[in-house]
Amino acid sequence: xxxxxxxxxxxxxxxxxxxxxxxxxxxxxxxxxxxxxxxxxxxxxxxxxxxxxxxxxxxxxxxxxxxxxxxxxxxxxxxxxxxxxxxxxxxxxxxxxxxxxxxxxxxxxxxxxxxxxxxxxxxxxxxxxxxxxxxxxxxxxxxxxxxxxxxxxxxxxxxxxxxxxxxxxxxxxxxxxxxxxxxxxxxxxxxxxxxxxxxxxxxxxxxxxxxxxxxxxxxxxxxxxxxxxxxxxxxxxxxxxxxxxxxxxxxxxxxxxxxxxxxxxxxxxxxxxxxxxxxxxxxxxxxxxxxxxxxxxxxxxxxxxxx
Amino acid sequence: xxxxxxxxxxxxxxxxxxxxxxxxxxxxxxxxxxxxxxxxxxxxxxxxxxxxxxxxxxxxxxxxxxxxxxxxxxxxxxxxxxxxxxxxxxxxxxxxxxxxxxxxxxxxxxxxxxxxxxxxxxxxxxxxxxxxxxxxxxxxxxxxxxxxxxxxxxxxxxxxxxxxxxxxxxxxxxxxxxxxxxxxxxxxxxxxxxxxxxxxxxxxxxxxxxxxxxxxxxxxxxxxxxxxxxxxxxxxxxxxxxxxxxxxxxxxxxxxxxxxxxxxxxxxxxxxxxxxxxxxxxxxxxxxxxxxxxxxxxxxxxxxxxxxxxxxxxxxxxxxxxxxxxxxxxxxxxxxxxxxxxxxxxxxxxxxxxxxxxxxxxxxxxxxxxxxxxxxxxxxxxxxxxxxxxxxxxxxxxxxxxxxxxxxxxxxxxxxxxxxxxxxxxxxxxxxxxxxxxxxxxxxxxxxxxxxxxxxxxxxxxxxxxxxxxxxxxxxxxxxxxxxxxxxxxxxxxxxxxxxxxxxxxxxxxxxxxxxxxxxxxxxxxxxxxxxxxxxxxxxxxxxxxxxxxxxxxxxxxxxxxxxxxxxxxxxxxxxxxxxxxxxxxxxxxxxxxxxxxxxxxxxxxxxxxxxxxxxxxxxxxxx
Numbered sequence: 001x002x003x004x005x006x007x008x009x010x011x012x013x014x015x016x017x018x019x020x021x022x023x024x025x026x027x028x029x030x031x032x033x034x035x036x037x038x039x040x041x042x043x044x045x046x047x048x049x050x051x052x053x054x055x056x057x058x059x060x061x062x063x064x065x066x067x068x069x070x071x072x073x074x075x076x077x078x079x080x081x082x083x084x085x086x087x088x089x090x091x092x093x094x095x096x097x098x099x100x101x102x103x104x105x106x107x108x109x110x111x112x113x114x115x116x117x118x119x120x121x122x123x124x125x126x127x128x129x130x131x132x133x134x135x136x137x138x139x140x141x142x143x144x145x146x147x148x149x150x151x152x153x154x155x156x157x158x159x160x161x162x163x164x165x166x167x168x169x170x171x172x173x174x175x176x177x178x179x180x181x182x183x184x185x186x187x188x189x190x191x192x193x194x195x196x197x198x199x200x201x202x203x204x205x206x207x208x209x210x211x212x213x214x215x216x217x218x219x220x221x222x223x224x225x226x227x228x229x230x231x232x233x234x235x236x237x238x239x240x241x242x243x244x245x246x247x248x249x250x251x252x253x254x255x256x257x258x259x260x261x262x263x264x265x266x267x268x269x270x271x272x273x274x275x276x277x278x279x280x281x282x283x284x285x286x287x288x289x290x291x292x293x294x295x296x297x298x299x300x301x302x303x304x305x306x307x
Numbered sequence: 308x309x310x311x312x313x314x315x316x317x318x319x320x321x322x323x324x325x326x327x328x329x330x331x332x333x334x335x336x337x338x339x340x341x342x343x344x345x346x347x348x349x350x351x352x353x354x355x356x357x358x359x360x361x362x363x364x365x366x367x368x369x370x371x372x373x374x375x376x377x378x379x380x381x382x383x384x385x386x387x388x389x390x391x392x393x394x395x396x397x398x399x400x401x402x403x404x405x406x407x408x409x410x411x412x413x414x415x416x417x418x419x420x421x422x423x424x425x426x427x428x429x430x431x432x433x434x435x436x437x438x439x440x441x442x443x444x445x446x447x448x449x450x451x452x453x454x455x456x457x458x459x460x461x462x463x464x465x466x467x468x469x470x471x472x473x474x475x476x477x478x479x480x481x482x483x484x485x486x487x488x489x490x491x492x493x494x495x496x497x498x499x500x501x502x503x504x505x506x507x508x509x510x511x512x513x514x515x516x517x518x519x520x521x522x523x524x525x526x527x528x529x530x531x532x533x534x535x536x537x538x539x540x541x542x543x544x545x546x547x548x549x550x551x552x553x554x555x556x557x558x559x560x561x562x563x564x565x566x567x568x569x570x571x572x573x574x575x576x577x578x579x580x581x582x583x584x585x586x587x588x589x590x591x592x593x594x595x596x597x598x599x600x601x602x603x604x605x606x607x608x609x610x611x612x613x614x615x616x617x618x619x620x621x622x623x624x625x626x627x628x629x630x631x632x633x634x635x636x637x638x639x640x641x642x643x644x645x646x647x648x649x650x651x652x653x654x655x656x657x658x659x660x661x662x663x664x665x666x667x668x669x670x671x672x673x674x675x676x677x678x679x680x681x682x683x684x685x686x687x688x689x690x691x692x693x694x695x696x697x698x699x700x701x702x703x704x705x706x707x708x709x710x711x712x713x714x715x716x717x718x719x720x721x722x723x724x725x726x727x728x729x730x731x732x733x734x735x736x737x738x739x740x741x742x743x744x745x746x747x748x749x750x751x752x753x754x755x756x757x758x759x760x761x762x763x764x765x766x767x768x769x770x771x772x773x774x775x776x777x778x779x780x781x782x783x784x785x786x787x788x789x790x791x792x793x794x795x796x797x798x799x800x801x802x803x804x805x806x807x808x809x810x811x812x813x814x815x816x817x818x819x820x821x822x823x824x825x826x827x828x829x830x831x832x833x834x835x836x837x838x839x840x841x842x843x844x845x846x847x848x849x850x851x852x853x854x855x856x857x858x859x860x861x862x863x864x865x866x867x868x869x870x871x872x873x874x875x876x877x878x879x880x881x882x883x884x885x886x887x888x889x890x891x892x893x894x895x896x897x898x899x900x901x902x903x904x905x906x907x908x909x910x911x912x913x914x915x916x917x918x919x920x921x922x923x924x925x926x927x928x929x930x931x
Contacts, residue, residue, distance in 0.1 A: 211370060211415040212410035226427045
């Protein structure tokens with residue numbers, strides 16, 4: 001197990017390196033930040049642009065800039081934003097908790113919904129509760145997240161007027177963004193739980209558990225669920241990546257002050273340091289979550305632990 | 308009337324006119340039809356039948372576990388009458404009443420020990436669970452009781468076992484844990500559904516002994532579901548024979564064997580291979596098989612001595628064949644352990660001869676077959692086919708060898724491509740080896756082959772799922788014959804078949820041998836089939852041959868302690884026979900060894916012409 005985790009850690013380092021390199025390179029293809037900064041400022045001379053580039057350090061060769069950025073990661077210094085010179089680390093420190101909170105609340109809601117629903121569908125395989133759950137899941141899968149977000153705003157904020165349409169103030173502001181994410185996650189997770197449970201329920205040890213006289217609840221939630229958990233945990237780990245991707249859009253719609261909004265603005269402004277910093281931190285989290293997933297395997301299944 | 312009432316009153320369990328159905332409407336399938344029987348306290352009732360007879364469904368229906376498999380009990384009663392209590396009809400009982408009875412008054416052991424324990428909980432946890440649920444023990448008390456139970460089923464080191472997980476135990480050990488779990492609450496009735504079918508024969512003997520001993524000690528009644536008449540003869544007091552969902556016969560065990568009444572029972576018993584049935588006869592023999600034809604048993608085939616072997620020049624010579632696999636690697640990829648699957652094995656096969664390779668799991672018998680078929684690379688040794696060294700062969704020669712050596716696998720369901728017609732599957736070796744290029748001629752050849760294995764030419768256009776297991780194995784044989792091989796490796800090819808089908812396939816193989824002068828390497832664990840089909844026998848243990856000789860020498864004059872143990876462990880389908888006095892103990896050791904620890908190679912001595920036995924060290928004698 002220790003060797004296994006060590007291997008994964010080594011892999012993680014390469015993943016992070018690759019991500020930073022791609023991000024740093026790709027953003028420099030998107031255009032000149034100096035032009036962006038001076039746009040709308042009347043007459044701009046080539047000399048003005050040159051001065052700005054000098055000030056931002058954009059004159060240096062790419063590898064120098066990149067190595068500087070890499071070194072910064074290790075000391076927690078991502079440089080300063082091109083807009084207003086705020087340290088990037090301060091911006092991330094502000095935005096990261098909002099995003100993580102939203103992500104985990106969404107994930108939690110989705111797990112709480114999809115596990116019992118998926119089990120219920122599996123137990124009633126082929127009968128109407130199963131059909132209904134599968135149809136609802138397909139409907140949920142068909143919603144684009146931005147459309148769902150806008151519809152929720154329309155219903156709860158404009159027609160009913162019971163929830164704030166945007167911002168992050170108080171627990172009620174969580175409801176719509178978290179629900180938007182959770183509905184889409186649940187739609188896939190419920191199917192995964194169902195399939196995984198069906199597979200487990202056909203195993204002989206489930207019949208053995210029933211022959212012992214255990215209650216259905218114990219059979220399903222003790223004996224079956226833990227055996228179904230490996231594919232679930234794997235998928236949730238992988239899902240975390242697309243969850244973060246989805247959050248960028250949802251944060252936009254709800255004006256949520258998180259990493260998504262930060263990254264989005266940074267792209268619009270060609271704010272290299274902020275974007276590099278934001279993406280790197282998010283990539284770190286995704287890698288970390290997947291590392292935790294690998295460790296979770298061992299906790300769930302003794303066959304992996306004792307290998 | 309009073310007589311039946313009396314008999315009913317002493318029964319612990321009375322199944323009355325039980326019918327079980329799967330599916331609904333037009334597609335409904337009646338798995339059990341109007342079945343009735345009684346189980347007396349402390350006695351063993353064997354329910355026997357072949358696949359599709361409804362015996363397993365019956366066993367599940369007793370505890371209403373069919374509720375969870377989509378089965379419906381459409382009529383009948385299951386009256387459970389524990390001593391001094393009111394009879395309960397389990398068909399009508401509430402869910403909570405059923406849960407009270409399951410695992411407490413009636414417990415069950417299932418067929419597959421590898422999958423009947425939950426892989427993510429410890430052994431201790433799984434046994435204690437029942438005790439906490441039904442006996443109201445607390446965690447610590449339940450653990451102590453669980454330890455006692457493990458000792459009762461003769462598992463060593465019970466204390467440490469409690470904290471182990473199922474995957475760390477062998478199949479035999481897991482089945483003992485299962486028995487401990489089933490007996491935890493002193494049930495009045497134990498239902499055992501093929502509890503030893505998946506186990507090696509020496510392990511089976513141990514498990515049967517444990518069940519018998521504990522039954523006597525605790526006074527438990529047992530319903531023993533099985534297809535193995537040998538096990539029936541050893542275990543049962545009474546027998547119920549099931550066929551196509553119906554009970555066709557019920558009688559005390561001696562009567563069933565001595566004077567079977569129903570034609571199906573007669574057919575079944577005639578098909579059962581009996582160890583010792585060819586004692587005193589030097590050659591294997593084909594004997595007629597009774598098959599059911601429209602409700603009556605009808606004999607098929609005649610008696611032929613299989614005098615086909617030609618001992619002038621061997622077709623296959625295997626000399627010091629060694630096959631090892633690397634397992635277990637360190638972080639840096641260095642090999643730490645190896646499976647010593649085959650170690651310096653030597654034998655010859657002659658034209659028209661059947662050599663049986665027998666042994667239990669891990670003996671290396673299947674690896675030898677795969678090595679000969681070039682599916683596995685040998686680590687050392689030489690294999691000569693028709694005098695040519697396999698290692699020195701060119702690519703083209705090796706291809707040609709694949710044509711001359713064919714393979715029949717164990718599972719006829721998995722070894723045919725479901726998306727191709729049977730005709731295509733049979734024609735494939737002909738196409739691959741470029742034997743017949745003309746389409747029409749090839750078709751004729753396929754039809755000829757189908758005819759030879761007892762199928763119809765028009766079957767060529769059908770798909771595998773349209774055939775039964777026995778028919779599929781015939782198709783696999785036709786495919787193996789397609790390239791005109793000289794040697795066929797049959798790896799457990801009849802083990803998964805019902806005995807009546809098995810007997811027919813064995814006869815077919817012998818008939819084809821006579822007609823085509825085929826040689827067979829017959830790989831199996833089933834000693835009774837070996838006695839019937841083989842000219843010579845090699846007994847394998849932990850990758851080495853421990854005894855090699857004529858069939859008669861091995862069965863009538865076994866010399867090696869392992870051969871004797873193997874023979875003693877086979878259940879004999881004869882209830883009159885004294886039960887074997889030998890107590891068989893011990894697990895089969897693992898062929899996995901750390902790198903650098905080579906196994907000792909046995910030296911062989913010839914005890915009589917052609918009968919070779921490994922020289923045993925005293926330590927080995929004790930262990931085997």
